Amino acid sequence: MASDGARKQFWKRSHAKVPGSIQHVYGAQHPPFDPLVHGTLLKSMPKVPTTPMKAKRVSTFQEFESNTSDAWDAGEDDDELLAMAAESLNTEVVMETAHRVLRDHSQRQGQHPPPEAPAHEAELPAAPGSDLRLVKSVSESHAACPAEGAGGAASLQRSQSLPHSASATLPGAADPGTASSCALSEREASRLDRFQQLLAGPHTDLEELRKLSWSGIPKQVRPITWKLLSGYLPANADRRPATLQRKQQEYFAFIEHYYDSRNDEAHQDTYRQIHIDIPRMSPEALILQPKVTEIFERILFIWAIRHPASGYVQGINDLVTPFFVVFICGYLDTEDVESVDMCSVPTEVLRNIEADTYWCVSKLLDGIQDNYTFAQPGIQMKVKMLEELVSRIDEQVHQHLDQHEVRYLQFAFRWMNNLLMREVPLRCTIRLWDTYQSEPEGFSHFHLYVCAAFLMRWRKEILEERDFQELLLFLQNLPTAHWDDQDVSLLLAEAYRLKFAFADAPNHYKK
Known part of the structure; x- marks a missing residue:
């Protein structure tokens, strides 16, 4: 088992700021490049005057987390717009507009409006040459969308409990009819167009198709994309x-x-x-x-x-x-x-x-054929690997299961045997498989990290259970009936984080 000092050194290295010499890799499989986080654009933007919240320093994982979804599709049509906005927009104007949009939204819902923006923020004029078209389009598109009902308010409340990047940008983060559904539709239409362009060529670049598919495949092109990613159809x-x-x-x-x-x-x-x-x-x-x-x-x-x-x-x-x-x-x-x-x-x-x-x-x-040969050695090995991985990730959960004599084979065997199909709705399985077919050895190697993230998703509930029978019943009947694409996307993001942190550590399975 690695010493505490070694673990601290590992986490210190893995959370260190990315050196400027590292070349960024595009695509969701390798988190896409965001000029507002990684480049000089962030440094050149003026700082917001004193606010109640102190900005957090961006770490390597925060950079990854903010880029696992495709809200900003780097290398695509939005690059030019982002660069223009970063160079010309006045930060104070953006803040004032955001406050106004939220205030209008709350008033339409009959709720108390958010606190007014500080006077020195709201009254500052735009910088000379500021391009207000982007700010205006944000406000107008919000007003053009229908107001939410009670369900929309619940969705908004849920999104506020999630990381900003996940709640604001992950596919399926908004329910139909919410204020963000218009922007979501535009984003999905843009993604569909990129898929169609990639598939329409005489020779499909499978590596690019995998990167694009990691964040989910539009249903219109999912059949042909799955056939290509599985190796059934040729790229030509x-x-x-x-x-x-x-x-x-x-x-x-x-x-x-x-x-x-x-x-x-x-x-x-x-x-x-x-x-x-x-x-x-x-x-x-x-x-x-x-x-x-x-x-x-x-x-x-x-x-x-x-x-x-x-x-x-x-x-x-x-x-x-x-x-x-x-x-x-x-x-x-x-x-x-x-x-x-x-x-x-x-x-x-x-x-x-x-x-x-x-x-x-x-x-x-x-x-994954070794999962189904005599005695199913592949599954036996993967369950053991999951147990050792969880002991590295969260020793408290691991010890809790051990103290109550819950064995990983009692619940995780089915997770490996059925690839979580019995644990989540079919719609979630299909979304999960979009990513599995995009990842190298997705159904075997990456599935291990998805299972670890899936177990950690229920950490609070697991630790609250104090009885073997109740604990096992919970793990065998997890409350996922209402899961949607957002839940799967968050699960996959956490699985990618675990893979990023542990896959290259030579002793991460050893005690």
């Missing part, structure tokens, strides 16, 4: 139609050759277990449709036959659902998958979606 656009046709034909050749053997003595146990497990999956309204059940049975049986080293293991069945749902929703242009009637989908479309799902699931499982 001209080769994709032939690849799709060949792989789909190959899959149905497997069906013709192997599927009739499902009732043979050698395979009937495998098929029976698959048949039993599928109705237990989610979403039930979709899975229980006969056509969907048949598709899942074929996909899982063919995979098991073609991978005899592992065969079918409970848990693999859950991994089919996200791919199938994303592909079927892409065809139907809907998000309410549970209301979809598969009888209305053309047979040829369902055949293509089935084949695409099979190959994408196969690509995923290729990277």
Whole structure:
């Protein structure tokens, strides 16, 4: 176990200010460059006169945290605007305008307005040559959006308890109908446009696609993006139609050759277990449709036959659902998958979606197959790694679980076996997989840090439980039913922080 002095030195180094010689890396996988934090623009901006709050010194992690989302898409259209604003806007004018916007917003809600800005801030004139267009557009866009109801007020209250960068910029941070929904729509439209431009080229830059996808993929381009990131489709656009046709034909050749053997003595146990497990999956309204059940049975049986080293293991069945749902929703242009009637989908479309799902699931499982071989050594190892990682991150939580004789295998085995699919809603799983497919070894290595962040998310509740049974029941039934993209984005940001802090430490697993 590393000494206290060594740990202090490590954290001192990891929180040290980034030297000017370090070249910034763009993209969400590596936090994007923000000229207002990293560059000389911050230094050149005039300081705000005396205020009740003292500005905090920016640290390395704060720089990372403020850039994990894509509110300012560096290297994109906003760079020029940011530079112009930093050079020409008067800080006092910005502060006064912000106070006025908040004051107007509170009055519309019938709430008490925030404290008035100090007179010396509000009355100072704009600096000569100040460009007030940006300030005016902020105020006008706020007024143009509809006022929030009670739900919006609750959302605002929740956002105030989060870090500024997370509450203000993470995708999905505002509910539809809130004052920030207009800006959110514009940002999402801009992201969609960048995806479409990247995908429309003759050769897709997969590295750029991964960086862009880390913060979430618009649903309109998610099917094609997942196929590219999983390695199912080639980056060369001209080769994709032939690849799709060949792989789909190959899959149905497997069906013709192997599927009739499902009732043979050698395979009937495998098929029976698959048949039993599928109705237990989610979403039930979709899975229980006969056509969907048949598709899942074929996909899982063919995979098991073609991978005899592992065969079918409970848990693999859950991994089919996200791919199938994303592909079927892409065809139907809907998000309410549970209301979809598969009888209305053309047979040829369902055949293509089935084949695409099979190959994408196969690509995923290729990277984590040791999770499903005999005795599932991959999962056993990952649970042990999680235990040792948590002991490094938060010894109090680790000791609390140990004192109450709660073993990590009792709750974390399912987290590894099902990739957290049983712990969060399907919509959150899909968002989580956007990032997993963007990260190197996302479903194996990065998933470990996501699980650690997920456990730490419930730190307060865990420490309040003083009974083995209640503690275990809580960990096996975590209250995530109402989670949305914002919750997942915060989870991923924390997981990235843990990876950033621990992945390169040679002894971070050792006691």
